[in-house]
Amino acid sequence: MLKNELTELLNIEYPIVQAPMAGGITTSQLVSGVSNSGGLGMVGAGYLAPDAMQEQIREVKLLTTKNFGINLFVPNEFQVTQDEIDSAEKKLKPIREQLNLHKEQQLKIPDYRQHAETFNDLIKIVIEEEIPVCSFTFGLPSKEVISELKANNIILLGTATTVREAIEAENSGMDAVVVQGSEAGGHRGNFISRDKDSLIGLMSLIPQVADNVRIPVIAAGGIMDGRGLLASLCLGAKAVQMGTAFLTCTESGAHQLYKQAILSAGEDEMVLTNAFSGKWARGIKNRFIEEMQEEGVSFPEFPVQNALTQPIRKASSAQNNPEYMSLWSGQSPRLARNQSVEELINNIIHDAERINR
Amino acid sequence: MLKNELTELLNIEYPIVQAPMAGGITTSQLVSGVSNSGGLGMVGAGYLAPDAMQEQIREVKLLTTKNFGINLFVPNEFQVTQDEIDSAEKKLKPIREQLNLHKEQQLKIPDYRQHAETFNDLIKIVIEEEIPVCSFTFGLPSKEVISELKANNIILLGTATTVREAIEAENSGMDAVVVQGSEAGGHRGNFISRDKDSLIGLMSLIPQVADNVRIPVIAAGGIMDGRGLLASLCLGAKAVQMGTAFLTCTESGAHQLYKQAILSAGEDEMVLTNAFSGKWARGIKNRFIEEMQEEGVSFPEFPVQNALTQPIRKASSAQNNPEYMSLWSGQSPRLARNQSVEELINNIIHDAERINR
Numbered sequence: 001m002l003k004n005e006l007t008e009l010l011n012i013e014y015p016i017v018q019a020p021m022a023g024g025i026t027t028s029q030l031v032s033g034v035s036n037s038g039g040l041g042m043v044g045a046g047y048l049a050p051d052a053m054q055e056q057i058r059e060v061k062l063l064t065t066k067n068f069g070i071n072l073f074v075p076n077e078f079q080v081t082q083d084e085i086d087s088a089e090k091k092l093k094p095i096r097e098q099l100n101l102h103k104e105q106q107l108k109i110p111d112y113r114q115h116a117e118t119f120n121d122l123i124k125i126v127i128e129e130e131i132p133v134c135s136f137t138f139g140l141p142s143k144e145v146i147s148e149l150k151a152n153n154i155i156l157l158g159t160a161t162t163v164r165e166a167i168e169a170e171n172s173g174m175d176a177v178v179v180q181g182s183e184a185g186g187h188r189g190n191f192i193s194r195d196k197d198s199l200i201g202l203m204s205l206i207p208q209v210a211d212n213v214r215i216p217v218i219a220a221g222g223i224m225d226g227r228g229l230l231a232s233l234c235l236g237a238k239a240v241q242m243g244t245a246f247l248t249c250t251e252s253g254a255h256q257l258y259k260q261a262i263l264s265a266g267e268d269e270m271v272l273t274n275a276f277s278g279k280w281a282r283g284i285k286n287r288f289i290e291e292m293q294e295e296g297v298s299f300p301e302f303p304v305q306n307a308l309t310q311p312i313r314k315a316s317s318a319q320n321n322p323e324y325m326s327l328w329s330g331q332s333p334r335l336a337r338n339q340s341v342e343e344l345i346n347n348i349i350h351d352a353e354r355i356n357r
Numbered sequence: 358m359l360k361n362e363l364t365e366l367l368n369i370e371y372p373i374v375q376a377p378m379a380g381g382i383t384t385s386q387l388v389s390g391v392s393n394s395g396g397l398g399m400v401g402a403g404y405l406a407p408d409a410m411q412e413q414i415r416e417v418k419l420l421t422t423k424n425f426g427i428n429l430f431v432p433n434e435f436q437v438t439q440d441e442i443d444s445a446e447k448k449l450k451p452i453r454e455q456l457n458l459h460k461e462q463q464l465k466i467p468d469y470r471q472h473a474e475t476f477n478d479l480i481k482i483v484i485e486e487e488i489p490v491c492s493f494t495f496g497l498p499s500k501e502v503i504s505e506l507k508a509n510n511i512i513l514l515g516t517a518t519t520v521r522e523a524i525e526a527e528n529s530g531m532d533a534v535v536v537q538g539s540e541a542g543g544h545r546g547n548f549i550s551r552d553k554d555s556l557i558g559l560m561s562l563i564p565q566v567a568d569n570v571r572i573p574v575i576a577a578g579g580i581m582d583g584r585g586l587l588a589s590l591c592l593g594a595k596a597v598q599m600g601t602a603f604l605t606c607t608e609s610g611a612h613q614l615y616k617q618a619i620l621s622a623g624e625d626e627m628v629l630t631n632a633f634s635g636k637w638a639r640g641i642k643n644r645f646i647e648e649m650q651e652e653g654v655s656f657p658e659f660p661v662q663n664a665l666t667q668p669i670r671k672a673s674s675a676q677n678n679p680e681y682m683s684l685w686s687g688q689s690p691r692l693a694r695n696q697s698v699e700e701l702i703n704n705i706i707h708d709a710e711r712i713n714r
Contacts, residue, residue, distance in 0.1 A: 182558050202559070203588065227592045234591055268550050268555060334565045
């Protein structure tokens, strides 16, 4: 029941993909641990520079001979005015002060062309390093990039939040599609559908996507255990992608206080905010969100707001203060455990087999 | 696999409860059809007067000898000022005009005390008529009412949108709890948790509630077929409650254009609005919502706004104009079919057994 065309394609024992969480969470220990335990480990390379990504790939290769994958953010053009930046800086100032970030650092405003060049460099490394699986968030790469990756036999995974986006992913040549339900933690992956229209719960999203695409569906959002895995397979998915469940594992690189915040949170404490990055994302409500997210307030587009808040998140983390970190989490924190990746995966499979009996 | 302590308690063949949709949808044909096909039919008596409810109960009894249930809205105190009413009336005026509702009808502002009296009258009828199952939305009845119903061996179902609300339902003496996921159509049933915090997808909500209450969990929201039923059972529910799936059935009393709107909708066309009733509810976006739901606008509390918009919804329906009706629907419209209740239930069971094989 746990074997299907997708586990065969990805060459994994269990239909479990570790979500490619960005920002230092997907350590080489986490990624290799997942692959060594029968799932698919994924390096969240969304914010990585090419050399850093290459270094991590080589590190993971030393730790596992199994398949693992890379996730890249597809760069998008963005428009931002100096006024928007000034207004955001003004809102952030009191928070900076609270964290003793008095020295105004010279802001490096992100540049789309530079992002696009970096993206191409990352793609080159994925090919050079013969990474078997590459997934994409925030859109789909160009036809040229897709052709090149496919010519190198790299399996491609798109990310979609609606039926329309999943169809687009299939039409572009993706080999499978990760469907992100409203339950998911972290950034929303919508790229055609509007933010609010794309908040669809997995109970609705999985079967509607499965009915409308031929490529395998990977379900993501709030899935933490054998119950969620089996439910996703019943609904028509061929695998699950789990983020929060791996984030609280021993091997994850998340800050200890971040892990603790999830382990002690209720399901109703997660909110959607665009205050951290300019893009909507789900996380635990903390002082940063309370102070920034007022009705009617808008922020510079992603990734500009992300760049503006980066020193704050970094300082908050260094000062062991979870109130100004981005505490991304899905809607099932009560199911999170602090355990090893191997224990997590064994428990999932054990539970799924028990329920299915 | 489809039999458990809850199907035994409710004395039904299949773990399928028909959602008690209010406003004329749950005809006696629908309710009896569900019960005769092995599920639990429910009369949505939320907006019914005592004599109308009694009349329908007697009608259903002529059509089935099987168990069926009644749903009641628990009345809540509300505060509304003349200013709020005037401002709402002003916003509604152009819509009234478009529908040729020129004669300003004398508005009967709902009165809490009267609602509470009506509620007590409805409870009396439930007891007199020996209705086997009674479910509640928008809160939990008083200890006295619960004791009286239990003394008469009536099985009680609460409605919850978060773990906290489910625990409250259990503590109050409910025999089972309907957990409403964010996918659900129609009104949100939250009564302790705030609107936004209570939008939790079923993939997250079912297992977290199941882990925290001892009473059986009934899953509601976006469930339309055998896939959703099986998935809900995997996640820890003992039954499902389905609304939209029954709404498009032949026997439902929904307006033909309302059924058609669901049958042709995409999963991303459902929005949350409080413009129809003052309470948040999920439905298909139409002109009414577009014209009324501006950012920052507030409406008089439920049920006052509901009373204010009632003539508009009625006229829109009479004029066969779906643009000003409340087109409540869950997030899975692509899975809706126009079929008989018997066909729907047979298909669900057939699919669930096929998947489970």
